[in-house]
Amino acid sequence: MLADALIVVAKDLRIEWRSRVGIDQLVPFALVVLVLFAFALDSQQTVLAEATPGLLWVTILLALVLCVQRIFVTESAPGLTDQLRLSGLDPAGIFLGKALGVFIQLLALEVLTVFGAAILYSTRFGSVGSIALMVCAALVASVGLAAAGALYGALLLGVRGRETLLPLLLLPVVAPVLIGATSAFQAALGTGDVTSVQGWRWVGLLAVFAVAYVTAGIFAFGPLLEDT
Amino acid sequence: MTSIDTGLRAAPKTVDAPTPAPIGTGSRGSRILGVITLALTGLGVLYGLVISPPDANQSNAARLLYIHVPSAIVAYVAFGVTAFASIMVLWKKTETWDLIAASSAEIGIVFTMVCLATGMLWGRPIWGVFWTWDARLTTTALLLVLFVGYVALRRALAGNPNRAKWCAIAGIFAAIDVPIVHESTTWWVTLHQGQTVRLLGESQIGGTMLFSLLIMMVAGMCGYVWMLIIRFRVAFLAERVDETAFDAAIAERRSEAEKSRAVPTIATSEAQ
Numbered sequence: 001m002l003a004d005a006l007i008v009v010a011k012d013l014r015i016e017w018r019s020r021v022g023i024d025q026l027v028p029f030a031l032v033v034l035v036l037f038a039f040a041l042d043s044q045q046t047v048l049a050e051a052t053p054g055l056l057w058v059t060i061l062l063a064l065v066l067c068v069q070r071i072f073v074t075e076s077a078p079g080l081t082d083q084l085r086l087s088g089l090d091p092a093g094i095f096l097g098k099a100l101g102v103f104i105q106l107l108a109l110e111v112l113t114v115f116g117a118a119i120l121y122s123t124r125f126g127s128v129g130s131i132a133l134m135v136c137a138a139l140v141a142s143v144g145l146a147a148a149g150a151l152y153g154a155l156l157l158g159v160r161g162r163e164t165l166l167p168l169l170l171l172p173v174v175a176p177v178l179i180g181a182t183s184a185f186q187a188a189l190g191t192g193d194v195t196s197v198q199g200w201r202w203v204g205l206l207a208v209f210a211v212a213y214v215t216a217g218i219f220a221f222g223p224l225l226e227d228t
Numbered sequence: 229m230t231s232i233d234t235g236l237r238a239a240p241k242t243v244d245a246p247t248p249a250p251i252g253t254g255s256r257g258s259r260i261l262g263v264i265t266l267a268l269t270g271l272g273v274l275y276g277l278v279i280s281p282p283d284a285n286q287s288n289a290a291r292l293l294y295i296h297v298p299s300a301i302v303a304y305v306a307f308g309v310t311a312f313a314s315i316m317v318l319w320k321k322t323e324t325w326d327l328i329a330a331s332s333a334e335i336g337i338v339f340t341m342v343c344l345a346t347g348m349l350w351g352r353p354i355w356g357v358f359w360t361w362d363a364r365l366t367t368t369a370l371l372l373v374l375f376v377g378y379v380a381l382r383r384a385l386a387g388n389p390n391r392a393k394w395c396a397i398a399g400i401f402a403a404i405d406v407p408i409v410h411e412s413t414t415w416w417v418t419l420h421q422g423q424t425v426r427l428l429g430e431s432q433i434g435g436t437m438l439f440s441l442l443i444m445m446v447a448g449m450c451g452y453v454w455m456l457i458i459r460f461r462v463a464f465l466a467e468r469v470d471e472t473a474f475d476a477a478i479a480e481r482r483s484e485a486e487k488s489r490a491v492p493t494i495a496t497s498e499a500q
Contacts (some may be wrong), residue, residue, distance in 0.1 A: 016328055079390075148401075151401070156381075157383060158401065162384075165380060165384055168376075168377045168380055169378075169380075169398065170383060172370055172373040172377060172405075173374065173401060173402070174404065175405075175409060176408045176411075177471065179409075205411065213410070215403065216400075216404065220397050223318070223393060224393075224397060
């Protein structure tokens with residue numbers, strides 16, 4: 001299962017690397033969203049610094065939709081899902097590979113947007129302990145986002161109007177991640193009333209979400225792919 | 229591929245074999261339920277607006293309770309039925325469960341909207357705001373969005389042979405999400421805004437108020453079952469129309485062709 005996952009993720013990332021869509025479009029998109037938030041909030045530095053956790057995660061969620069659409073672009077051509085099935089790869093492996101591909105791209109975007117926020121919003125990222133909390137929250141949250149994204153991306157393969165349907169289905173589903181990750185970041189940055197102990201509890205909730213969606217994805221992907 | 233396909237197609241025949249398939253939108257049972265719902269709603273209006281006393285703290289605004297709480301409970305039940313039916317779709321692979329899941333979700337959306345609308349109308353005079361980011365409000369709003377997405381997915385997949393299975397998976401995932409959201413918003417509220425006040429504690433309800441609420445709850449549940457029966461029958465018939473429409477169209481064209489072939493022969497015979 002894991003070997004199959006690695007084959008799929010290597011294939012997807014190789015395509016992604018060669019097409020340069022991720023770097024040429026996804027990265028600028030995330031930065032544009034960050035800049036738009038600054039425009040919308042009238043570039044008040046204090047407001048932007050206070051709101052950084054929320055703004056960062058909304059940016060990531062919007063980028064997630066694009067990431068998921070990108071990672072399934074190859075398979076959306078007619079007949080290619082059948083090829084994937086004929087390849088003899090374990091469906092659970094395909095799911096994990098797709099999720100891993102989204103996960104890696106999301107992590108890269110998160111690092112980038114955090115630096116973006118530090119520069120554009122003058123957000124101060126504090127001590128070692130708070131950075132550890134942020135890193136853990138980001139890792140666990142990204143697992144959940146990637147799993148949910150890979151699942152809904154596969155669900156909508158070959159569906160008419162999938163570009164508009166994906167955000168409608170996916171964004172409400174990942175709302176708990178937005179709440180959890182934002183609160184954990186607030187704890188780490190000290191922008192809200194959230195203490196760091198509570199911040200770690202939020203990481204726990206994110207882990208519950210991640211485990212639920214990874215497990216569900218592993219079991220659902222087989223039947224999902226069967227008749228695509 | 230084919231095994232599941234035939235599973236979805238063949239099952240209704242075995243299911244429908246003992247009982248006749250619906251041929252109209254209503255049955256005797258649904259008509260009786262409809263009358264009961266109407267009568268109970270009338271009684272509920274009488275009790276809720278006339279007989280029950282105004283609340284000590286909220287005066288007449290509290291009367292929204294009689295429609296707000298039942299609609300919330302019916303909505304939760306409806307989405308619960310959708311989740312259960314979705315599991316049954318994956319297990320039994322029958323069309324019946326698929327249509328029950330879809331019908332129940334649509335009714336659930338309507339009741340959630342009623343619940344949110346009355347809640348807002350109630351919140352304005354009592355809390356001072358239409359909306360507050362309370363755990364229950366947030367969860368309910370998200371529930372609405374999740375199932376609107378589910379219905380949108382059904383529409384997008386119309387005519388797709390895998391619709392039942394894919395929608396069932398989406399329905400189950402929507403249902404998994406609800407407890408997580410509820411948990412997260414409960415934490416959120418305890419962390420951020422502890423001062424949300426509910427003037428009307430559960431313990432304060434008694435006597436005629438409780439009776440009025442109970443009437444409306446029973447009316448709401450009867451109304452739900454009534455709508456579910458009708459919506460299911462409509463959905464079932466719509467599927468049959470889809471299946472037979474093509475054959476019917478071909479038959480129509482054939483008869484037209486035969487008619488047009490018949491007309492010239494008459495004309496030529498008259499000319500001769």
